[in-house]
Amino acid sequence: MKYIQRKTVLLGSVLGVAVGLFAGALVLGERLSPPVSGLCFGVAGILGGVAGSRLIMARVERNWTPEERKEIERGERDERNVTIREKAAYSSWYWSLYLLWGLWLLTLVTQGGMYVAFVSAAIVLHCIFYMVNVGRWSRRM
Amino acid sequence: MTNRIAELRKERKLSQAELAEAVDVTRQTIISLESGRYNASLLLAHRIARYFGLTIEAVFLFDEEE
Numbered sequence: 001m002k003y004i005q006r007k008t009v010l011l012g013s014v015l016g017v018a019v020g021l022f023a024g025a026l027v028l029g030e031r032l033s034p035p036v037s038g039l040c041f042g043v044a045g046i047l048g049g050v051a052g053s054r055l056i057m058a059r060v061e062r063n064w065t066p067e068e069r070k071e072i073e074r075g076e077r078d079e080r081n082v083t084i085r086e087k088a089a090y091s092s093w094y095w096s097l098y099l100l101w102g103l104w105l106l107t108l109v110t111q112g113g114m115y116v117a118f119v120s121a122a123i124v125l126h127c128i129f130y131m132v133n134v135g136r137w138s139r140r141m
Numbered sequence: 142m143t144n145r146i147a148e149l150r151k152e153r154k155l156s157q158a159e160l161a162e163a164v165d166v167t168r169q170t171i172i173s174l175e176s177g178r179y180n181a182s183l184l185l186a187h188r189i190a191r192y193f194g195l196t197i198e199a200v201f202l203f204d205e206e207e
Binding site for chain 1: 161162165166167169170173179181182184185
């Protein structure tokens with residue numbers, strides 16, 4: 001119970017920070033430089049989205065009956081669902097890579113300057129993360 | 142690989158939901174197993190066979206050519 005209360009307080013605080021950032025950026029308006037304003041709105045959006053959705057989920061979970069909770073937990077560890085999630089993640093990795101290649105070509109065609117370097121770095125990191133995780137799982141299995 | 146899950150389940154007058162709960166999977170997994178769209182892991186095959194009181198080979202029929 002204490003854990004749930006602490007989690008709710010933490011999520012509420014994060015949501016408060018998000019609202020504060022959003023309101024601050026809105027009130028200060030043009031007194032903030034565009035990058036700082038964008039950063040405030042961006043961070044507020046991410047924090048608000050994560051904390052808000054977690055708070056809503058926590059509220060929904062509280063209304064579950066023990067049977068519903070058991071059913072949902074079983075669905076979480078069900079081996080077919082786990083396989084589906086793994087296959088989906090694997091396909092998504094390729095789709096993200098194609099998307100990045102597409103972006104890279106676009107930045108080249110439009111002479112994106114620094115963006116070419118950013119997208120190139122993203123492609124390299126995308127592949128490095130994959131190889132690191134392959135290595136990690138090879139050691140585990 | 143084919144299996145006799147539907148046949149054994151009907152023999153014992155069990156619903157898909159009851160079998161799913163007994164072997165700790167979702168009903169959708171039982172449906173997929175029965176229709177042959179999904180092959181069980183060794184662990185699940187063992188749980189299902191043990192639930193029916195049979196060996197894995199008696200429930201899951203391996204095709205040599207596969």
